[in-house]
Amino acid sequence: MTREALHELSAPALVELYRRREVSPVEVARSVLGHVERWEQYLHALYLLRPEQVLEQARASEARWLKGEPLGLLDGVPVTIKDNIATRGDPTPLGTAASELIPASADAPPAARVREQGAVLLAKTTMPDYGMLSSGLSSFHKLARNPWDLTKTPGGSSAGAGAAAAAGYGPLHLGTDIGGSLRLPAGWCGIFTLKPSLGRVPIDPPYMGRAAGPMTRTVQDAALLMRVLAHPDERDSMSLPAQDIAWSSFDAGSDRLRGLRVGLLLEAGCGLAVDPEVRAAVQKAARAFERAGAVVAPMKPFMTQAMLDGMDHFWRMRSHVDMRSLPPDVKARVLPYIQQWADSAAGLTGEAVFRAFHQFHLTRVAAVNACRPFDYVLAPVSPLPAFAAELPSPTNDPLRPLEHIGFTVPFNMSEQPAASINCGYTAAGLPIGLQIIGKRFDDLGVLQVARAFELVREPQRPWPQPPSEAIHHVD
Structure with a gap:
């Protein structure tokens, strides 16, 4: 095994090598x-990359392994953490130049859990302003790009995390999701993610529909990270009680699909039309489920444009209220697209805001009812492949900003676990994400079904390499 390959290894593989003293965490850190x-x-993709601090953490891990006293499941394994997940002593800019760079007084729950297990924090990862875009466009961070095609976005708002996972910045990455911010970049970067059931992974501050989760190249790595993250934390008022979940049993083989009732949702009912290449890839995935013994049945769309617009308008008012409290010179630092979007809520009446808020409840009820006849549901992650990196959204229209999240946002509001796993590529070579949705609290089941698909899907293309290496390889 060459040192150059160490950054490609899974977290369990690294831990086993450390245990056998065949590789040191310092070697891995240097490789990454x-x-x-x-x-x-x-x-x-990165914010606060501090190589000396990384190596210092790795040396401490190396010393623990040499004593045979690792801290926990992730000792010495590199991990990145999204900008908006607070890490003690570091500022949390939330992707915007309008934020004050005040050091956080404590680790947020996901950061605390990985640190307790000895993980090496490689860096924070970049995101767009306030996490309100599905792209890597930010007034604070440099523009994040997709390793599969540098002219394309990695998605967002967990933009840097998606790019880092696809590029091989170590095996483990932590992101967040309130309308698709884990699954969209995972789908567009060809990686795996799980948006857990609400409260399964505590987060601070908690918010309706907001979840933190793993972003990895494999289901195996995500399952290991869930084992670390899924513990109650009283800072999250929606945190679920402690539960003994056998995360290590994520691999139940392809037989896990046999006899499952699976819904196939190919139309969101709102927003942008599904691209033909996306539709074809998801249908092909559904046929693989059928060959493995699942019973797949079509689902009618349950979202409406009124639901999507209502959520959009409520979020606009929330951001409008937040930005109205900023001094004019500070607000001016926010991306103009986000300013226009938030300012458009200025004329909404109290009744209009109430009616907009009610759409969250209607979405939740509709999603649960639509999924009830099925064990799991398959759908596209996004109606389209990755779009131009410089655009804030596929429409580039602040009055139509969420037209691409009709497949993802309902499962934030219904609190159901939903994964993204690669199911194919466009003719131009861009990844296409398949969404696998389970019933509320069935996070392990979603991981098992995703692992089964990982086993039966067609062979994946090699991960992208840095341009200079790719050119050298062609030569």
């Missing part, structure tokens, strides 16, 4: 840092 150095000038 070297790989980041080759990639990062193109991707802009």
Whole structure:
């Protein structure tokens, strides 16, 4: 095994190598840092990359392993954490130049859990202003790009995390999701993610529909990270009680699909039309489920444009209220697109805001009812492949900003677990994400079904390499 390959290894593989003393966490840290150095000038996935601090953490881990006293399941494994997940002593800019750079007084729950297990914090990852875009466009961070095609977005708002996972910045990455911010970048970057059931992974501050979750190349790595993250934390008022979940049983083989009742949702009922290449890839995935013994049946769309617009208008008012409290010179630092979007709520009446808020409840009820006849549901993650990196959204219209989240946002509001896993590629070579949705609290089941699909899907293309290496390889 060459040192250059260490950044590609899974978290369980690294831990086993540490246990056998065949590889040191310091060697792994140097391999990841070297790989980041080759990639990062193109991707802009990271914030607060501090190589000396990374190596200091790795040396401490190495010392623990040499004593046979690892801290926990992730000791010495590199991990990145999204900008908006607070890490003690670091500022939390939320992707916007309008934020005050005040050091956080404590780790947010996901950061605390990985640190307790000995993980090496490689860096924070970039995101758009306030997490309100499905792209890597930010007034604070450099523009994040997709490693599969540098002219395309990695998605958002967990933009840097998606790019970092696809590029091989180590095995484990932590992101967040309130309308698709884990699944959209996972789908567009060809990686795996699980948006857990609400409260399964505590987060601070908690908010309706907001979840934190793993972003990885494999289901195996995500299952290990869930084992670490899924513990109650009283800072999250929606945190679920402690539960003994056998995360290590994520691999039940392809037989896990046999006899399952699976719904196939190919139309969101709102927003943008589904791209033909996306539709074909999801249908092909459904046929793989059928060949493995699942019973797949079509689902009618349950979302409406009124639901999507209502959620949009409520979020506009929330952001409008937040930004109205900023001094004019500070507000002016926010991306103009976000300013226009938030300012458009200025004329909404109290009744209009109430009616907009009510759409969250209607969405929740509709999603649960639509999924009830099925064990699991398959759907596209997004109606379209990754779009131009410079655009804030596919429509580039602040009055039509959420037209691409009709497949993802309902499952935030219904609190159901939903994964994204790669199911194919466009003719241009861009990944296409398949969404796998389970019933509320069935996070392990979603991981098992995703692992089964991982086993039966067609072979995946090689992960993208830094441009200079790709050119050298062609030569």
